[in-house]
Amino acid sequence: MLQHTLQHLFDEPSCATNRAKDPKARKQGCGGKPLTPGNAAGGCAFDGAKIVLQPITDAAHLVHGPIACEGNSWDSRHSLSSGPMLYRTGFTTDLSELDVIYGGEKKLYKAIKEIVARYDPPAVFVYQTCVTAMIGDDIAKVCAAATERLHKPVIPVIAPGFVGKKNFGTKLAGEVLLEYVIGTEEPDVTTPTDINLLGEYNVSGDLWNVTPLFKRLGIRLLAAITGDARYHDVTKAHRARVNMMVCSQALINVARKMEERWGIPWFEGSFYGVPETSKSLRTIAKMLVDRGADVSLLKRTEALIAREEARVAEVLAPILPALKGKKALLYSGGVKSWSMIAALQWAGMQVIGTSVRKATDDDKRRASALLGDSGTLWESLPQREMYAKLKAGEADILLSGGRTQYVALKAKTPWMDSNQERHTAYAGYDGTIAFLKGIHKALTNPIWAQVRTPPPWEE
Numbered sequence: 001m002l003q004h005t006l007q008h009l010f011d012e013p014s015c016a017t018n019r020a021k022d023p024k025a026r027k028q029g030c031g032g033k034p035l036t037p038g039n040a041a042g043g044c045a046f047d048g049a050k051i052v053l054q055p056i057t058d059a060a061h062l063v064h065g066p067i068a069c070e071g072n073s074w075d076s077r078h079s080l081s082s083g084p085m086l087y088r089t090g091f092t093t094d095l096s097e098l099d100v101i102y103g104g105e106k107k108l109y110k111a112i113k114e115i116v117a118r119y120d121p122p123a124v125f126v127y128q129t130c131v132t133a134m135i136g137d138d139i140a141k142v143c144a145a146a147t148e149r150l151h152k153p154v155i156p157v158i159a160p161g162f163v164g165k166k167n168f169g170t171k172l173a174g175e176v177l178l179e180y181v182i183g184t185e186e187p188d189v190t191t192p193t194d195i196n197l198l199g200e201y202n203v204s205g206d207l208w209n210v211t212p213l214f215k216r217l218g219i220r221l222l223a224a225i226t227g228d229a230r231y232h233d234v235t236k237a238h239r240a241r242v243n244m245m246v247c248s249q250a251l252i253n254v255a256r257k258m259e260e261r262w263g264i265p266w267f268e269g270s271f272y273g274v275p276e277t278s279k280s281l282r283t284i285a286k287m288l289v290d291r292g293a294d295v296s297l298l299k300r301t302e303a304l305i306a307r308e309e310a311r312v313a314e315v316l317a318p319i320l321p322a323l324k325g326k327k328a329l330l331y332s333g334g335v336k337s338w339s340m341i342a343a344l345q346w347a348g349m350q351v352i353g354t355s356v357r358k359a360t361d362d363d364k365r366r367a368s369a370l371l372g373d374s375g376t377l378w379e380s381l382p383q384r385e386m387y388a389k390l391k392a393g394e395a396d397i398l399l400s401g402g403r404t405q406y407v408a409l410k411a412k413t414p415w416m417d418s419n420q421e422r423h424t425a426y427a428g429y430d431g432t433i434a435f436l437k438g439i440h441k442a443l444t445n446p447i448w449a450q451v452r453t454p455p456p457w458e459e
């Protein structure tokens with residue numbers, strides 16, 4: 001069954017990258033070079049599946065495997081909840097050597113039963129890991145039996161770490177949603193302005209910068225798949241009129257299959273930066289009107305965009321002159337590889353280059369068009385080269401994830417976290433304000449003048 005699902009994902013018609021892979025590359029799953037076990041935090045398919053499903057905040061997430069799998073990626077993203085906190089409880093069967101010898105199915109069933117009795121969640125997601133896949137525990141069968149006996153959806157997530165990298169796990173989680181969750185319940189009411197966001201994980205509250213805009217426009221967010229999500233909302237997501245795919249690679253299979261099964265058109269967009277936020281709102285409004293929403297939505301959207309753009313310009317006016325002409329090196333990936341360029345260029349900054357790891361061909365095209373001749377696209381930028389660029393003063397600031405922050409600090413260059421480990425929401429108009437204020441703060445921090453001054457013994 002797993003082999004069939006894996007093959008199926010590699011043949012996903014909307015994913016040109018996977019389809020172009022040879023058999024050897026397919027073994028590595030999505031993404032580039034495989035990680036070295038023990039030398040990386042997270043990054044396996046199980047981890048990817050958990051990233052997608054764990055933000056269903058009222059459900060229980062039970063990891064069937066050794067305790068280290070759960071601990072491995074614990075709390076590396078700040079996908080926030082506005083209500084239920086059950087998703088933050090780490091449930092695991094914590095397999096021991098004896099379970100490996102005798103099998104862990106009974107232990108798994110007992111764990112599910114205990115979770116249902118103690119917490120009564122709307123659903124339990126059960127994650128397979130490398131060990132339980134290799135010892136042959138039939139998780140799907142245990143989940144089916146538990147669903148029947150406990151009268152609760154108990155959903156198997158068959159994405160053991162060894163089948164590929166994180167990106168592959170996100171797609172496997174998408175298949176789980178399509179098979180067991182989306183379309184299993186009907187909403188009480190539907191409106192012509194119902195939408196879903198796919199691949200929006202509410203990192204540090206990103207989603208909460210966008211939902212007020214939807215509310216002001218009279219757009220109803222049926223489900224964010226999945227960020228600050230509730231299980232029953234996701235079950236009803238098939239009645240949306242439009243899907244917006246926020247992260248290009250992660251749930252492309254979900255967008256395509258929802259269009260096939262329920263006729264929901266989708267587009268790929270971003271809420272990073274002023275231009276992209278405005279463009280995404282315009283596209284949503286237009287697509288909803290095309291599907292029957294009142295045409296006045298277009299006018300309301302334009303009015304809101306004009307007001308918000310003017311507000312952002314006014315709030316940022318005191319710091320924009322200091323940002324103008326400053327050079328940034330962007331080391332991110334996926335949709336951020338281009339959408340953050342647009343956000344920086346809007347503020348008058350120059351991007352000397354961006355990494356295009358985990359980016360689709362379309363992402364690369366957009367990044368290249370935005371950079372023009374002034375910037376470079378890197379499939380990978382070894383830390384040695386990154387250090388050399390920063391040391392030579394080619395960039396005034398590095399925007400990246402935490403793993404490369406020390407390269408910047410070693411080169412005495414300002415750095416700001418632009419990845420999922422960050423603690424600030426950067427989406428929408430308010431997020432743009434926070435993003436650019438953060439850059440300004442990093443650039444103008446007096447510490448740089450101090451650390452760049454030669455020590456007295458070198459004078």
Ligand code: SF4
Nearest residue numbers: 044046069129130161
């Ligand atoms: S699922 Fe496998 S690769 Fe992933 S953390 Fe567990 S043992 Fe490691």
